[in-house]
Amino acid sequence: MTELVTVRPEGLYCEPGDFYIDPWRPVSRAIITHAHSDHARIGHQHYLTAAAGVGILKSRLGEINIEGLPYGQELIHNGVCISLHPAGHVLGSAQVRLEYKGEIWVASGDYKLEADGTCTAFEPVRCDTFITESTFGLPIYRWQAxxxxxxxxxxxxxxxxxxxxxxxxxxxxxxxxxxxxxxxxxxxxxxxxxxxxxxxxxxxxxxxxxxxxxxxxxxxxxxxxxxxxxxxxxxxxxxxxxxxxxxxxxxxxxxxxxxxxxxxxxxxxxxxxVLSDHADWPGLMQAIQATGAGRVIVTHGSIPSMVRFLQEQGLQAGGFDTEYGDEENPAEVPKVAETTKSVDDTDNRPGHA
CATH class of the missing domain: 3.40.50.10710 (Metallo-hydrolase/oxidoreductase)
Known part of the structure; x- marks a missing residue:
């Protein structure tokens, strides 16, 4: 399987396309999933983001060289087919779909499944490899309506x-x-x-x-x-x-x-x-199941527990070490002991969330 996205010191890198997704250090070409400060940094030479997010990104970063791509519209760059799809996180948030030589990867950025009327609702995207956040990637996190x-x-x-x-x-x-x-x-x-x-x-x-x-x-x-x-x-x-x-x-x-x-x-x-703009545990499992991906790469959050659980369900799972944080004042976030104590509940498996 081609490693379409890898981690470099600058961020998540697509080598065939020669661009980065939400890089944390200045690069020549960056695809930005949304305008929260841990994903959208100043200093890149060219920005690509969802058209719905251009205004908010410019308001936060100032005068930047930015291109807006409507949800679902395809763009070919160095042979890689790029499209952006709603993530349901905040205004203009997007998942990044990459297709290259018949292989499809999706980088989720941050997302939630419950539609809220202030941004375009989350849209599952079928893929071979799904790069997912795990901010609330423990079974204890289950949101009220x-x-x-x-x-x-x-x-x-x-x-x-x-x-x-x-x-x-x-x-x-x-x-x-x-x-x-x-x-x-x-x-x-x-x-x-x-x-x-x-x-x-x-x-x-x-x-x-x-x-x-x-x-x-x-x-x-x-x-x-x-x-x-x-x-x-x-x-x-x-x-x-x-x-x-x-x-x-x-x-x-x-x-x-x-x-x-x-x-x-x-x-x-x-x-x-208790109100979050990130998916809870059932939401994460539902989103992963909906992609149909056989391989899942987990980023920022409860990586070890989620990787272990997904592997137990028969998926090829691993983690990426990134510099993304939590926009809700991470210095105040308590450490939660990572445990699999309750992940044996079969209702939590992908497809049963």
Whole structure:
């Protein structure tokens, strides 16, 4: 089998095509799966990304030499057929399909299977080799339906409003914030966004994504309105003077890591909402099964456990050592003991997720 993609010091490299996928060091040609900072770096000479992600990538990286490719459209480069397919992670996120001499590889980037209305839904792509993320690649990670989480957030907001306290919800500015906004009940009160979130909201709106009306805190002059509002802010705002203007407030954090009690304690917030833009364990297994791939290469996350499990299911599996991280403030992410204690459950096998 041809090694169509390998790991070099610069990143994931396609030798026949002479380009990289989400490289972490400057290269001449880079295909970018999405605009989170661990996958999209500054300094490449040429960028190729999904057309839906061009605006967000330029907003984050500045003036770059970038080409947008519509989902599903093919491009031939040095004999390699390239196409990009929805990953369902954030606006413009894509899986990279490579076909060369009859062999098909797909690099997933980051992905989730549950459609959320703020980006094009995940699309399974058949292939021989699937390079998959494993951010939440342990059987303990199983997400509630997002609508249930939205209802919990709206109930929390309503209770705070009744008690005369501002609701401050910390979450990642790009992707998570817009997804939460999409699920908020704007009839409860005003929605206030930190400047880092508001700038990205506009890019989403320009892309045709419907979000409820939002305000900056400086636009609110009546303190009683602020006491009934929900504030969407990045985690860094919690340690800044900006947060002091809300007085007595109730705070919460939204992340997949909130499933772990230790993460909630370290955050020191009133509430933790388990909402992730990455696939959970059943989602990862379902995605792998849908590709039909006989070979799976696991990247960033719980690599050893997931590789071992896939091998037990009869797949050829291995791992790539990459420099990708977790966009949800990885310094705060607790270490989880890698174990196969619960992977013997047959319902977790690919095809049974």
């Amino acid at each position: 997002q609508q249930e989480i939205y209802q919990d957030i709206n109930r929390w907001w309503s209770r705070n409003k009744e008690e005369g306290r501002t609701s401050v919800l910390f979450c990642y500015s790009f992707g998570k914030a817009q997804r939460i906004l999409h699920g908020l009940d704007s009839s409860i009160g005003s929605i206030v966004c930190h400047g880092a979130v508001q700038a990205l909201n506009q890019i989403y709106r320009d892309a045709g994504i419907v979000l409820p009306p939002t305000k900056m805190v400086d636009e609110i002059h009546d303190k009683s309105e602020l006491k009934q509002a929900i504030v969407i802010a990045p985690p860094s705002a919690g340690n800044s003077p900006w947060i002091k203007r809300f007085g007595d407030y109730s705070d919460a954090f939204a992340s997949g890591w909130m499933q772990l009690r230790g993460a909630r304690r370290r955050r020191g917030v009133d509430r933790g909402f």
